[in-house]
Amino acid sequence: MSAAPAQPAPLRGATLAITSVALALGTFMQVLDSTIANVSLPTIAGNLGATTDQGTWVITSFAVSNGIGVPLSGWLMGRFGVVRTFVISVILFTIASFLCGIAWSLPSLIAFRVFQGAVSGPMIPGSQALLISIFPPQKRGTALGIWSITTLVAPILGPILGGYISDNIHWGWIFLINVPVGFLSAFLVWSNLAARETATRKVPIDTVGLGLLVVWVGALQLMLDLGKDADWFASTHIIILAIVAAVGAVAWLIWELTEEHPIVDISLFKIRNFAIGTLVLCLGYAVFFANVLLLPLWLQTNIGYTATWAGLVAAPSGLIAVLVTPPAARLLALTDARRIATVAFSAFAISYFMRANFTNDASFWDFVTPTLVQGVAMGTFFVTMVTISLDGVPPHKIPSASGISNFSRIVAGSFAASITTTVWDSREALHQSRLAEHATAYNPIFQGALERLHGLGFSDQQAFGALMHNLQLQAYLLATDELFWISGWLSLLALVLVWFTRRPKPQGGPAIAAAD
Numbered sequence: 212m213s214a215a216p217a218q219p220a221p222l223r224g225a226t227l228a229i230t231s232v233a234l235a236l237g238t239f240m241q242v243l244d245s246t247i248a249n250v251s252l253p254t255i256a257g258n259l260g261a262t263t264d265q266g267t268w269v270i271t272s273f274a275v276s277n278g279i280g281v282p283l284s285g286w287l288m289g290r291f292g293v294v295r296t297f298v299i300s301v302i303l304f305t306i307a308s309f310l311c312g313i314a315w316s317l318p319s320l321i322a323f324r325v326f327q328g329a330v331s332g333p334m335i336p337g338s339q340a341l342l343i344s345i346f347p348p349q350k351r352g353t354a355l356g357i358w359s360i361t362t363l364v365a366p367i368l369g370p371i372l373g374g375y376i377s378d379n380i381h382w383g384w385i386f387l388i389n390v391p392v393g394f395l396s397a398f399l400v401w402s403n404l405a406a407r408e409t410a411t412r413k414v415p416i417d418t419v420g421l422g423l424l425v426v427w428v429g430a431l432q433l434m435l436d437l438g439k440d441a442d443w444f445a446s447t448h449i450i451i452l453a454i455v456a457a458v459g460a461v462a463w464l465i466w467e468l469t470e471e472h473p474i475v476d477i478s479l480f481k482i483r484n485f486a487i488g489t490l491v492l493c494l495g496y497a498v499f500f501a502n503v504l505l506l507p508l509w510l511q512t513n514i515g516y517t518a519t520w521a522g523l524v525a526a527p528s529g530l531i532a533v534l535v536t537p538p539a540a541r542l543l544a545l546t547d548a549r550r551i552a553t554v555a556f557s558a559f560a561i562s563y564f565m566r567a568n569f570t571n572d573a574s575f576w577d578f579v580t581p582t583l584v585q586g587v588a589m590g591t592f593f594v595t596m597v598t599i600s601l602d603g604v605p606p607h608k609i610p611s612a613s614g615i616s617n618f619s620r621i622v623a624g625s626f627a628a629s630i631t632t633t634v635w636d637s638r639e640a641l642h643q644s645r646l647a648e649h650a651t652a653y654n655p656i657f658q659g660a661l662e663r664l665h666g667l668g669f670s671d672q673q674a675f676g677a678l679m680h681n682l683q684l685q686a687y688l689l690a691t692d693e694l695f696w697i698s699g700w701l702s703l704l705a706l707v708l709v710w711f712t713r714r715p716k717p718q719g720g721p722a723i724a725a726a727d
């Protein structure tokens with residue numbers, strides 16, 4: 212086992228600033244690439260001669276491989292060191308980004324996205340662990356604040372940047388822009404932190420646990436991503452995937468609890484704050500991710516917004532979050548983190564309840580106002596939940612704990628995306644059928660609307676089609692408002708759950724020494 216200083220001195224001055232930015236850039240790239248391709252799918256599919264449905268594998272392949280790669284972070288950083296693992300991950304991610312940018316067919320792009328997602332697993336937990344290690348213990352909140360800002364801004368900029376690049380340049384550049392940023396981040400981090408490498412242990416890799424992890428996570432991600440289009444459990448393929456995921460998860464859990472050197476340290480869930488904090492983090496993020504997906508989707512498919520304008524609706528929340536996060540991080544050293552978490556979930560609930568009153572003729576600023584409130588929530592949510600969940604975790608196990616919490620968050624977000632779109636469509640169908648019951652010749656309101664359209668020169672078929680279209684828009688509006696309302700109540704539930712954790716220490720714990 213190679214030795215390293217147990218408590219390396221914190222960095223100072225320009226070196227601290229440069230290294231913090233370099234670590235933040237690594238996180239920013241990884242989070243950005245999880246959303247930047249979303250609005251570009253039609254362009255990518257058309258350019259590569261594929262359908263839009265086939266193009267969704269560009270997203271699915273990255274999510275599946277990333278979900279599998281994240282839990283391995285703890286073992287990788289314990290085996291090879293946090294600095295080395297992070298730098299190599301960034302370099303491989305950069306190479307994968309270049310390959311994605313020059314992909315010549317859909318199969319090649321999917322293969323490169325699988326590679327990109329798999330190697331990016333250690334980037335987020337690695338940057339988080341290293342940021343904590345280079346700041347003084349009393350500045351741990353500042354370190355987590357820097358990390359949180361990157362995870363907040365990237366999902367907001369992703370759709371805007373992806374839409375602009377696809378519309379004005381070439382879709383390949385949504386990946387190629389990572390190349391100079393990635394190499395710069397890797398160079399700066401290695402130059403400043405190579406001498407601070409953490410201690411390593413030559414533990415054997417848990418091949419059985421790894422294999423089971425690949426099987427059940429892969430099956431689960433595929434089931435969640437493909438379930439909606441396959442009509443869920445009406446499809447034999449989805450049933451098989453569900454069985455494989457369930458059996459694989461149980462087998463993996465039993466194996467990891469009995470394995471001497473597990474690939475994922477499940478024993479961390481014995482720590483009260485980590486267990487409850489991770490649960491609340493997943494719940495809050497799942498609701499947040501569902502709304503980040505639902506609002507632009509509704510704006511584009513029903514209100515007539517372009518992808519760029521739909522992204523601009525969400526942009527102010529990122530700006531507010533950036534402004535709120537630094538003072539929120541400083542408050543963590545002065546007050547109970549659970550109080551700040553209460554502010555976060557209260558702001559989330561208020562923003563969702565405001566959205567539950569949307570109408571089809573709402574203005575741009577009507578849509579923006581709730582996102583401003585959401586920005587306050589975003590600026591306080593991530594930094595407080597990370598602080599709460601890592602409180603009580605031994606310093607040398609922070610990389611592993613970070614990997615597990617991020618893995619759980621990704622799975623929760625994927626599940627939320629699938630269930631939200633499914634419920635959205637099913638509720639729309641229900642509302643449309645109920646509204647259609649009144650679209651008859653016996654309803655004077657409906658007949659009056661038809662007559663007004665006839666007066667404007669519409670034929671019978673055109674008038675009826677226009678009214679049915681408006682009926683569908685109203686049905687989607689009702690379904691959308693219902694989901695916003697549910698999101699508000701789930702945020703209040705998370706607010707209650709966070710108070711079941713113990714009060715975290717006001718000041719951050721010591722910097723990590725190793726990934727044990």
